[in-house]
Amino acid sequence: xxxxxxxxxxxxxxxxxxxxxxxxxxxxxxxxxxxxxxxxxxxxxxxxxxxxxxxxxxxxxxxxxxxxxxxxxxxxxxxxxxxxxxxxxxxxxxxxxxxxxxxxxxxxxxxxxxxxxxxxxxxxxxxxxxxxxxxxxxxxxxxxxxxxxxxxxxxxxxxxxxxxxxxxxxxxxxxxxxxxxxxxxxxxxxxxxxxxxxxxxxxxxxxxxxxxxxxxxxxxxxxxxxxxxxxxxxxxxxxxxxxxxxxxxxxxxxxxxxxxxxxxxx
Amino acid sequence: xxxxxxxxxxxxxxxxxxxxxxxxxxxxxxxxxxxxxxxxxxxxxxxxxxxxxxxxxxxxxxxxxxxxxxxxxxxxxxxxxxxxxxxxxxxxxxxxxxxxxxxxxxxxxxxxxxxxxxxxxxxxxxxxxxxxxxxxxxxxxxxxxxxxxxxxxxxxxxxxxxxxxxxxxxxxxxxxxxxxxxxxxxxxxxxxxxxxxxxxxxxxxxxxxxxxxxxxxxxxxxxxxxxxxxxxxxxxxxxxxxxxxxxxxxxxxxxxxxxxxxxxxxxxxxxxxxxxxxxxxxxxxxxxxxxxxxxxxxxxxxxxxxxxxxxxxxxxxxxxxxxxxxxxxxxxxxxxxxxxxxxxxxxxxxxxxxxxxxxxxx
Numbered sequence: 016x017x018x019x020x021x022x023x024x025x026x027x028x029x030x031x032x033x034x035x036x037x038x039x040x041x042x043x044x045x046x047x048x049x050x051x052x053x054x055x056x057x058x059x060x061x062x063x064x065x066x067x068x069x070x071x072x073x074x075x076x077x078x079x080x081x082x083x084x085x086x087x088x089x090x091x092x093x094x095x096x097x098x099x100x101x102x103x104x105x106x107x108x109x110x111x112x113x114x115x116x117x118x119x120x121x122x123x124x125x126x127x128x129x130x131x132x133x134x135x136x137x138x139x140x141x142x143x144x145x146x147x148x149x150x151x152x153x154x155x156x157x158x159x160x161x162x163x164x165x166x167x168x169x170x171x172x173x174x175x176x177x178x179x180x181x182x183x184x185x186x187x188x189x190x191x192x193x194x195x196x197x198x199x200x201x202x203x204x205x206x207x208x209x210x211x212x213x214x215x216x217x218x219x220x221x222x223x224x225x226x227x228x229x230x231x232x233x234x235x236x237x238x239x240x241x242x243x244x245x246x247x248x249x250x251x252x253x254x255x256x257x258x259x260x261x262x263x264x265x266x267x268x269x270x271x272x273x274x275x276x277x278x279x280x281x
Numbered sequence: 282x283x284x285x286x287x288x289x290x291x292x293x294x295x296x297x298x299x300x301x302x303x304x305x306x307x308x309x310x311x312x313x314x315x316x317x318x319x320x321x322x323x324x325x326x327x328x329x330x331x332x333x334x335x336x337x338x339x340x341x342x343x344x345x346x347x348x349x350x351x352x353x354x355x356x357x358x359x360x361x362x363x364x365x366x367x368x369x370x371x372x373x374x375x376x377x378x379x380x381x382x383x384x385x386x387x388x389x390x391x392x393x394x395x396x397x398x399x400x401x402x403x404x405x406x407x408x409x410x411x412x413x414x415x416x417x418x419x420x421x422x423x424x425x426x427x428x429x430x431x432x433x434x435x436x437x438x439x440x441x442x443x444x445x446x447x448x449x450x451x452x453x454x455x456x457x458x459x460x461x462x463x464x465x466x467x468x469x470x471x472x473x474x475x476x477x478x479x480x481x482x483x484x485x486x487x488x489x490x491x492x493x494x495x496x497x498x499x500x501x502x503x504x505x506x507x508x509x510x511x512x513x514x515x516x517x518x519x520x521x522x523x524x525x526x527x528x529x530x531x532x533x534x535x536x537x538x539x540x541x542x543x544x545x546x547x548x549x550x551x552x553x554x555x556x557x558x559x560x561x562x563x564x565x566x567x568x569x570x571x572x573x574x575x576x577x578x579x580x581x582x583x584x585x586x587x588x589x590x591x592x593x594x595x596x597x598x599x600x601x602x603x604x605x606x607x608x609x610x611x612x613x614x615x616x617x618x619x620x621x622x623x624x625x626x627x628x629x630x631x632x633x634x635x636x637x638x639x640x641x642x643x
Contacts, residue, residue, distance in 0.1 A: 079482055090345075094306065094345060103481075123339065
């Protein structure tokens with residue numbers, strides 16, 4: 016009899032997602048699902064869904080879930096975790112949700128050191144509303160609300176959330192990963208595992224920023240969008256661990272060293 | 282328990298604890314700071330949790346998260362802060378989550394002032410946030426009643442799976458009066474099990490999802506109809522009001538709620554000595570509004586006087602109750618100015634003597 020070597024994680028629902036071809040939300044969902052399974056957390060996990068492309072995340076995970084209004088997921092997560100500290104609480108948020116309308120909530124959630132995990136998916140654009148400029152949109156990148164490309168003199172530079180959150184004194188685990196290649200996805204999973212483990216052990220707040228593709232709104236075919244991410248986003252958004260609860264920060268991740276060294280934007 | 286002299290804000294906080302609430306999320310705003318301050322020292326004593334949020338927006342969303350876990354939770358604020366909470370309150374109503382929100386009203390609009398007002402009546406009773414939803418709105422007139430209504434509010438919220446708003450003015454928050462917390466209090470409604478709460482799908486139970494998003498219009502219409510049926514049940518079963526002097530004969534019926542009703546009752550008493558006869562209906566629930574009780578009591582009067590610390594937001598509900606059968610007059614103060622018994626008495630005298638103009642029908 017054949018042995019099953021690959022199956023859907025229990026923490027993922029057996030449904031088809033609505034995500035576009037070439038979008039990496041599906042990969043990230045799977046990695047989160049695998050980590051929840053491997054740490055044995057499914058039956059005590061409550062996810063917080065954002066507003067954005069992953070607004071329907073509650074249909075795709077097989078865990079209890081709580082909707083949040085736009086940007087407020089870290090506040091909702093705080094409410095759940097403070098009410099039930101025995102639960103594992105994670106928010107799943109995009110860059111418009113977290114880095115624009117929800118900036119106050121994420122900073123203060125991290126600063127209070129809430130023992131929750133934030134999965135932050137950065138694809139440098141508003142997806143669900145149709146390709147508007149995000150706080151993370153790259154300089155010169157065309158979006159429907161910056162048709163001539165992002166002008167940093169008018170819109171400022173893209174916000175580096177992992178770096179920003181890691182400046183807070185409160186102990187936390189903060190890292191940035193990417194899933195545009197299988198090898199990167201493996202490293203991303205390790206970071207997610209570390210983040211959830213810190214919560215499971217009641218150590219600290221954790222945030223993993225994951226770079227993601229948006230072929231639909233970037234206007235680039237899926238196969239080329241991974242190259243676009245590597246060429247344009249990786250140099251500005253270096254991968255690696257930015258903060259650990261022990262205090263050692265800005266250590267490059269498993270795949271971060273070369274990328275950071277070769278492509279820092281400053 | 283023996284009577285204790287307490288500030289209204291503290292009595293509200295203690296009432297929440299007596300009702301089993303162990304979670305408070307809030308943000309400072311005058312004139313209700315004594316509520317979060319009280320909760321910040323009292324909750325840890327009973328194993329509870331107090332969080333000072335970064336804003337009312339965050340506080341109300343923490344409330345939303347905690348309510349979704351099925352725990353009893355409340356927040357308090359004052360008018361501008363309650364405006365910031367409207368988004369979350371709409372989500373709480375849409376997701377059918379129980380919680381208690383206390384608004385110690387100050388004068389508006391905008392930043393307004395910090396003194397007592399009743400100018401959030403429309404916001405409280407007619408919506409406030411987006412979408413077709415209602416809050417059960419309870420309006421205390423004394424510190425004791427505030428303590429009692431806050432405890433009832435938790436039961437009503439759990440029973441209806443809906444936010445309940447306790448609407449007090451700045452006086453309720455700031456004045457001190459004797460309060461008694463009854464031991465062995467029985468919930469005012471049956472408390473259904475919270476099997477809908479998102480607490481982890483232990484033991485293979487189906488996942489629970491706290492949600493107000495329904496992209497299928499037919500499903501959303503059905504959801505709205507379900508909510509409306511709930512609000513209709515509140516209208517049928519939860520109307521509360523108190524009548525003063527309506528068993529005797531009177532020429533003028535006063536309608537007032539909250540602390541202003543106490544001013545009116547003093548005025549009515551004083552006028553009795555002059556032979557000017559007036560009575561009062563005091564709505565305790567503002568939604569549902571006691572239309573029938575106001576209509577019935579007004580039948581014995583020649584005219585009705587509405588007194589509020591606003592420009593007359595409740596007048597519309599009184600007019601709706603009377604449907605033009607009695608002239609409606611209004612007296613109000615705004616901006617944090619209070620009505621005095623003498624001012625109210627003079628209004629009643631003028632109406633009784635035919636010297637006061639009727640409010641134009643909206």
